[in-house]
Amino acid sequence: xxxxxxxxxxxxxxxxxxxxxxxxxxxxxxxxxxxxxxxxxxxxxxxxxxxxxxxxxxxxxxxxxxxxxxxxxxxxxxxxxxxxxxxxxxxxxxxxxxxxxxxxxxxxxxxxxxxxxxxxxxxxxxxxxxxxxxxxxxxxxxxxxxxxxxxxxxxxxxxxxxxxxxxxxxxxxxxxxxxxxxxxxxxxxxxxxxxxxxxxxxxxxxxxxxxxxxxxxxxxxxxxxxxxxxxxxxxxxxxxxxxxx
Amino acid sequence: xxxxxxxxxxxxxxxxxxxxxxxxxxxxxxxxxxxxxxxxxxxxxxxxxxxxxxxxxxxxxxxxxxxxxxxxxxxxxxxxxxxxxxxxxxxxxxxxxxxxxxxxxxxxxxxxxxxxxxxxxxxxxxxxxxxxxxxxxxxxxxxxxxxxxxxxxxxxxxxxxxxxxxxxxxxxxxxxxxxxxxxxxxxxxxxxxxxxxxxxxxxxxxxxxxxxxxxxxxxxxxxxxxxxxxxxxxxxxxxxxxxxxxxxxxxxxxxxxxxxxxxxxxxxxxxxxxxxxxxxxxxxxx
Amino acid sequence: xxxxxxxxxxxxxxxxxxxxxxxxxxxxxxxxxxxxxxxxxxxxxxxxxxxxxxxxxxxxxxxxxxxxxxxxxxxxxxxxxxxxxxxxxxxxxxxxxxxxxxxxxxxxxxxxxxxxxxxxxxxxxxxxxxxxxxxxxxxxxxxxxxxxxxxxxxxxxxxxxxxxxxxxxxxxxxxxxxxxxxxxxxxxxxxxxxxxxxxxxxxxxxxxxxxxxxxxxxxxxxxxxxxxxxxxxxxxxxxxxxxxxxxxxxxxxxxxxxxxxxxxxxxxxxxxxxxxxxxxxxxxxxxxxxxxxxxxxxxxxxxxxxxxxxxxxxxx
Numbered sequence: 001x002x003x004x005x006x007x008x009x010x011x012x013x014x015x016x017x018x019x020x021x022x023x024x025x026x027x028x029x030x031x032x033x034x035x036x037x038x039x040x041x042x043x044x045x046x047x048x049x050x051x052x053x054x055x056x057x058x059x060x061x062x063x064x065x066x067x068x069x070x071x072x073x074x075x076x077x078x079x080x081x082x083x084x085x086x087x088x089x090x091x092x093x094x095x096x097x098x099x100x101x102x103x104x105x106x107x108x109x110x111x112x113x114x115x116x117x118x119x120x121x122x123x124x125x126x127x128x129x130x131x132x133x134x135x136x137x138x139x140x141x142x143x144x145x146x147x148x149x150x151x152x153x154x155x156x157x158x159x160x161x162x163x164x165x166x167x168x169x170x171x172x173x174x175x176x177x178x179x180x181x182x183x184x185x186x187x188x189x190x191x192x193x194x195x196x197x198x199x200x201x202x203x204x205x206x207x208x209x210x211x212x213x214x215x216x217x218x219x220x221x222x223x224x225x226x227x228x229x230x231x232x233x234x235x236x237x238x239x240x241x242x243x244x245x
Numbered sequence: 246x247x248x249x250x251x252x253x254x255x256x257x258x259x260x261x262x263x264x265x266x267x268x269x270x271x272x273x274x275x276x277x278x279x280x281x282x283x284x285x286x287x288x289x290x291x292x293x294x295x296x297x298x299x300x301x302x303x304x305x306x307x308x309x310x311x312x313x314x315x316x317x318x319x320x321x322x323x324x325x326x327x328x329x330x331x332x333x334x335x336x337x338x339x340x341x342x343x344x345x346x347x348x349x350x351x352x353x354x355x356x357x358x359x360x361x362x363x364x365x366x367x368x369x370x371x372x373x374x375x376x377x378x379x380x381x382x383x384x385x386x387x388x389x390x391x392x393x394x395x396x397x398x399x400x401x402x403x404x405x406x407x408x409x410x411x412x413x414x415x416x417x418x419x420x421x422x423x424x425x426x427x428x429x430x431x432x433x434x435x436x437x438x439x440x441x442x443x444x445x446x447x448x449x450x451x452x453x454x455x456x457x458x459x460x461x462x463x464x465x466x467x468x469x470x471x472x473x474x475x476x477x478x479x480x481x482x483x484x485x486x487x488x489x490x491x492x493x494x495x496x497x498x499x500x501x502x503x504x505x506x507x508x509x510x511x512x513x514x515x516x517x518x519x520x521x522x523x524x525x526x527x528x529x530x531x
Numbered sequence: 532x533x534x535x536x537x538x539x540x541x542x543x544x545x546x547x548x549x550x551x552x553x554x555x556x557x558x559x560x561x562x563x564x565x566x567x568x569x570x571x572x573x574x575x576x577x578x579x580x581x582x583x584x585x586x587x588x589x590x591x592x593x594x595x596x597x598x599x600x601x602x603x604x605x606x607x608x609x610x611x612x613x614x615x616x617x618x619x620x621x622x623x624x625x626x627x628x629x630x631x632x633x634x635x636x637x638x639x640x641x642x643x644x645x646x647x648x649x650x651x652x653x654x655x656x657x658x659x660x661x662x663x664x665x666x667x668x669x670x671x672x673x674x675x676x677x678x679x680x681x682x683x684x685x686x687x688x689x690x691x692x693x694x695x696x697x698x699x700x701x702x703x704x705x706x707x708x709x710x711x712x713x714x715x716x717x718x719x720x721x722x723x724x725x726x727x728x729x730x731x732x733x734x735x736x737x738x739x740x741x742x743x744x745x746x747x748x749x750x751x752x753x754x755x756x757x758x759x760x761x762x763x764x765x766x767x768x769x770x771x772x773x774x775x776x777x778x779x780x781x782x783x784x785x786x787x788x789x790x791x792x793x794x795x796x797x798x799x800x801x802x803x804x805x806x807x808x809x810x811x812x813x814x815x816x817x818x819x820x821x822x823x824x825x826x827x828x829x830x831x832x833x834x835x836x837x838x839x840x841x842x843x844x845x846x847x
Contacts, residue, residue, distance in 0.1 A: 050724055076726040088721035090714050101714050104707045106726025113707070156726055280645060282652075331822060343645065344593055348777065349821045351770045355814025363811070466766065470656050473649045481645060507667060510660040514653070518638060 001064050003028045003191055004049070004080070004160055009058035011044050018044040020215040021058070026160070031186055032193045033206030033223070037235060040212040042195045043085055046162050049193075050082045051075045062160070077108035081153035082162035085195075087145045089152070091138025095129060096120055098137045098148055099155045106156025120155055127151045127181070143174050150181075154190075161185065163194040167201055179205050203227065211235070252499045258388040260495025261395035262450050262457075266468055267475035267487040268402070269446030275482025276419045276439040278339065279329055279346040283354035284472055285465030287317055287444045290357060291451025292460045293365050299372045299455075306372055306456045307390065313448045321444030324353070325437040333436075354465070361462040372455045391453040398449055399488065402442075406484070415439055419482060474513050478520055555690055559683045567682050568754075569799055574689045576775060576791035578696045578747045581784055582740040583772040585700045588781035589712040590733065595769040596635060596651035599658045600628040600741040602763035604748020606662060606675075609758055612749075613678035621688060621749050628745025629738045631658070636734035643719075652769070659764035666760070674759030677752050688750045696743040700784050703736060712736060774817065 002025035011019045019041040026032045034042050048055045051072040059068045067075055081102070090098050096117070103116035103123075111119065124130050127147040132140060137148055146166060153161055163182070167175045179201050185192060196202035202209070203223040211219040211232050219229040226232055266288060273281045291313045298304040298312065329346055336342035406412040418435045450468075454460065475494055479486025494513060501512040555574075559567050579597055587594055607624040615623070639650045666672060680688075703709055711732045714722040723729045752758055771794065772787075779790025797816060802809045 052720065052724070071728075072723040073726050073728045076724055082724055084721070084724075088718045088724075090717035090721065092717060093710075093713060097710060101710060101722070101727065102725045105711065105728075108726075152721075152725055274645070280648065328818065328822065340591065340644075344773075344777070345821050347593075347648070348770065348774055349818050352814045352817030352821070355810050355817065359808075359811035359814065363807075467656075470653050473653055477646060477649055477653075481649075507660075507664055510656065511664060514657045514660075517650075517653075522638070 002026065002061075003030075003063060004193075005061045006045075006049070007059050007061075009045065009048055009060060010056050011041075011048055011053065012056045017215045019048065019055075019212075022212070022215070022217050024210055024217070024220075026191055026193055028159075028191055029186065029189065030191055030207050031182065031205055032191075033202040033209040034193060034195045034212065035197075035199070035202060035209060035226075036212035036218075039214075041215040042212055043164055044215075045212070046082060046164055046193075046195065049075075050080060050162060073105070076106045076156055079108065079157065079159040080162065081106065081156045081158035081160070083146070083149040083153055083164055083166060085164040085168070087142070087149055089137040089140075089145055089148055092136050094134050095137050095140070095148055096124065096133040099123055099151045102152040102155030108157070116155075120151075123151045123154045126154065126184075143170055146170070154185075158190060160191045160193070163192060163196075165195055165197060167196055167198045175201055248503070252503055253496060255388065256496030256499035257492060258392045258495070259498060260492035261392040261399075262453055262491075263471055263475060263495050263498075264488045264491025265395050265398060265446050265450045265453075267472045267479070267491045268399070268484055269443040269450070270469075270472035271443075271476045271479070271482055271484060271487040272439050272446070273443035274476070275484075276415060277325060277329065277436045277443075278333075278343055279325075279350060279440060280343060281440075281443070282347060282350045282469060283357060283465070284350075284443070284447055285467065285469035286354050286357035286361075287321070287447040287465075288451035288454065288468045289361060289460070289462060289465040291317060291448030292455035292464070293361055293370075293451075293462070294448075295452040295455045296370050296372050296460060297365075306452055307394070310394070310449055310452050313452050314445045317448030318441040318445035321441035322437045324444075325440035326433075329440065330433060330437070354469075358462060358465060365462055367462055369459045369461050370455075371459045385457075387456045391457055394449070394453055398446065402446075402484075411435070411438070471513070474517055477517050552694070559686050563682075567686050569796070571682070571686045571689050571754075572799065573792045573795040574686075574693045575747050575751055576771060576795050577788045578689070578693050578743050579768070580772040580775040580779070580787040580791045581693075581696050581700050582743040584776045584781050584784070584787045585703055586712070586733075586737050586740045587773075588776065589704075589709065590716040592716075592733070593648045593773065594651045594737070595648055595766075595773070596632075596654050596741075597744055597772055598655045598764050598766055598768035599635075599651075600632060600744035601748035601751075601768050602655070602658065602662075602760070602765075603627050603631060604745040604750075605677075605752040605758050605763035607745070608749040608752035609675040609677045612680075612753055617680055617684065617688065617753070621692070621746050624745040624749035625742040626745075628741045628748075632738035632741035633734060636737045637730075652766075655764050655766060655769055659760045662764070663760045674757050674762075676757055677755055679756060680750075680753040682754065685750050685754050689747065692743060692746045692750065697784060697788075699739065699743070703739070704784075708732060708736060774820075778820065 005025040007023055009019055009022045009024075010017060022041075022045060024032075024045075034045065036042055044053075047053045049060055051067075051070055051074075055068065059066055061067065062075075062078055062080060065078075067078065067080075070078070090101070093101075099120035100116050103111055103119040104113070121130070121133070124133055127150055129140075129144060129147055129151060132144065137145065140148060150161075150163070150166070166182075167178050170178060175198055182192060182194070182205050194202065194206070206223055208221065209219075209223055209226045210217055211226060211229070213235050218231045218235065219226050221229070266284070270281060270284045273279050273284070294313045294316070295306050295309045298309045299306055304312075328349055332345045332349060333342055336345055406416060414435050415438070418432060418439075471494065475490035476483075476487055478493065479488070479490030494516075497512060497516060498509050501509045555570065558570060579601065583594065583597055586592065604624040604627075607627050608620055611620045611623055635651070635654055639647055639654075642650055663673075666675075703712075711722065711727045714725070714727060715729055715733065719729060748763070752763075755762070772791075775790035775794045776787045777790070778794065779788065780786030798813060801812050801816075805812060
C-alpha cells in the first residue's frame, strides 16, 4: 500500500481543467518532486490533496483510507501538512505561537499547552529560528518566514509534508541550505512531495519526479529518466540545459 | 392570471426604485469602501425635500428632482471630502477604514434622521401626484412615471460609466485604487464624486418614493436594509448585480405582500439565506 | 511561560480589581438612587462590549447582531419572569441566545468580511420581524408587559453576569481557542491547514459570547414595564459595543470596560440634559469621536507602547 495515492484526480475551474485525470502515488520515506511549467496544475494538485479545494472527479487515499471528502483540518490531523506558494503565516503572532498553532491543533491527539510549547521550541530549533521566537512573524525575512511555515507544518507531526515552492525567491546559499534541510526531514522519517522551479535543487533532492503539463501527467520517473524524456524536453524547450544540469 | 400580471408589474415598478437605491449603496461601498448605514436617511431626505417643495411652492415632484439630486450630491461630496477622506488618511488598513467609516455613517444616521424629525416632525406624509390609474390596468400613473425615471437614471448612469472619462476613472478605481492612482486618476476626487453620486441616487429614489408611498422621518433604515439585502443578492460593488437584485426583490416583495404583507421582510430573508448557502458571494459575485 | 508567576504588575492589577468589585458589591447599600441605575447601565454595556470583543477582535469578523441576542433576552424575560424565578429566567435567556447564535453562526460564518457584517446587521431586523409576526399570530398585540425586579436585584444580577463575562473572556483568550481565533483572524486558510476546525471554533465562540448578551437583555427588560420589538431589537444596541470597544481599545479586557463606562456616562448625561436633542447630539459626538480619536482612549497609549517596544527589537 502506498502512503498517498491519487486516482484520476481532476479539477475543473469553470470549463477549464486545471488538473485532469492525474494518477500519482508516494511511498513512505520517498521524496517526490512535482515539476511543470506555470499553470500546469501543480498547486491545484496540492490543494486537492490538502482539501483546500474538492476535486471535481477522482479519489485520494492516505494509508489506504479515502480522504477525498474530509475537510482541511482533518487532513492535517491525519498527518498531511503543507506549506504555501505565497507564505501564509500569522503575521502579528509571535513566531513561537505560530508554531504552537500546529502543535496544539494539528497533531491529531491533544497536547497540553506545556507539551505544545516544548514541541514548538524543538521544531524552531530544527529550522534554526530559536533566536526569533518572540518576534511577530511578519517581521521575519522571506527566507525565515518560509522556515517558519515549515516549522508550523512540522509541529503537526506530519507523515507527509507538501512543500510548495519552498525555494522560490531564495538566494543560492539559502537554496543549498534548504536542500540540506529537506534531506534531514527525510531522515526524520517524513515523506515529502515538493513543487519546485529551481531545477537543479529538485533534481538532486528527489527520488522520483512527476511532470505535469496543462493539468496532465506527461512523465514520471527518476530524475535521470525525466531529464532524458523527450516530452519533458519539449515542454521545457527553453530550459533544456537547465533540466540536463 | 390578471392578479399575477399585476403583481409582476407592480413588482417591476417597485424593483426599479429598489435597484436605484441599491446601485447607489453598492457604488458607495464598491468604490469608496464606505458601508453607508445612513444611506436610507438620504432617501428620506430626498422624499421630504420633495414633499416640502410640493407643499410650500407647489413644485412638481419630477421637477424637484432637479433640486434634490444636485443638492444631495453636494452633501455627499462634502461628507466624503471632509469626514471620510480624513478617516481614510488616518486608518492604518483598509479593514480598519471600513469599520470606522461604517461607525461614522451610523453617527450620520442619527444626525440626519433627528434633524429631519426636528424640522418635519414624526407624523406620516404623502405627496399626492398623478395618483390615477392608467386605463386598462390597475397601475397608478405615478408608479409608471417613477419606473420611467429609474430607467432613465439607470441608462444615463450606465452611459456615464462606460462612455465618459470620469466614468472610466471610477471603474478603474473600483478595480484597483492604487493602479488608478498611478494612471493619473485623482483618486480622492473620484471617491468623493462616487459617494456623492450614490447619495444622489438615494435622493432621487426618495423623491420617487414620496409620490408612491407614505413617508416618515423614520423610514430610512428599512430602505438601508433592503439595499443591503439587494447587494448581498447581487454581490457588493456589482452595479449589474444591484440592478438585477433590486428587480428580483421588488417582485418577491409584491408577491408576498399580496398574500401576507407582514411577512415581506421575512421572505426577503428566506431568499438571502437560500442564496447565501448556494452562492456565498451573491448572484453576480465571483 | 510564567503563567502563574505573580509579578508586581499582576498583584497591583489584581488588587485594583478586588477594590472595584468590593465597591460595586457595596454600592447599592451605600446609595439607592440614580447612581445604582447608572452603574448597572455601565455594567450592561460592559457585558455587551466585552462579549463582542472576545469574538470580533481576534477574528476581525465585525458582528452587528448584538441587538438580536440582547432583544431575545427581553422577550425571554417578558414571557418567563414571574412564573419562573429571576435567576432561571436569566439562564433561559442565555440558552435561547446561544441556540439562535448557533443557527446564525452556522449560516453566516462562511461569509467573510463585509458580507458577514451586513448579514448580522439585517439579522436583527429579521428577528425583530419574526417576533412581530409571532406576536401578531399568537397574542394579537404589539407589545408585552414585563414582571419587574427592583433596581438592586437587577444591579446584582448584572454584576454577576459581568463577572461571568469577564471570566469567560479571560478563559477563552488564555486557552488554545484564543490562539485559534487569532490565527483565524490573521489567515483563515492557514489556520485550517494547521489543524484548526475553523467553522466549529468560530460558531462555538460566537454562540458562547452571545449567551451574555441575551442575559444582559433579560436583566434590563425587568427594569421596564413594557417592551415591544422596536424597543427590544434596537439597532443602536448593536453599534454601541463596537463604538465602545473601539474607543476603549481591544488589546485587553480593561479597555472595552472603560469604553463602555465612558460612553454610557456621556449618553446618560446627554439624555438628562437634552432629552429632545439627545439622539442628534449623540450622532455628532460619535462622528467627532471617530474623526479625532479613532485609535481610542487606551488604543492611543497602546500604540505608543508598541512603538517603543518595537523600536527596541532588532530588525529580523
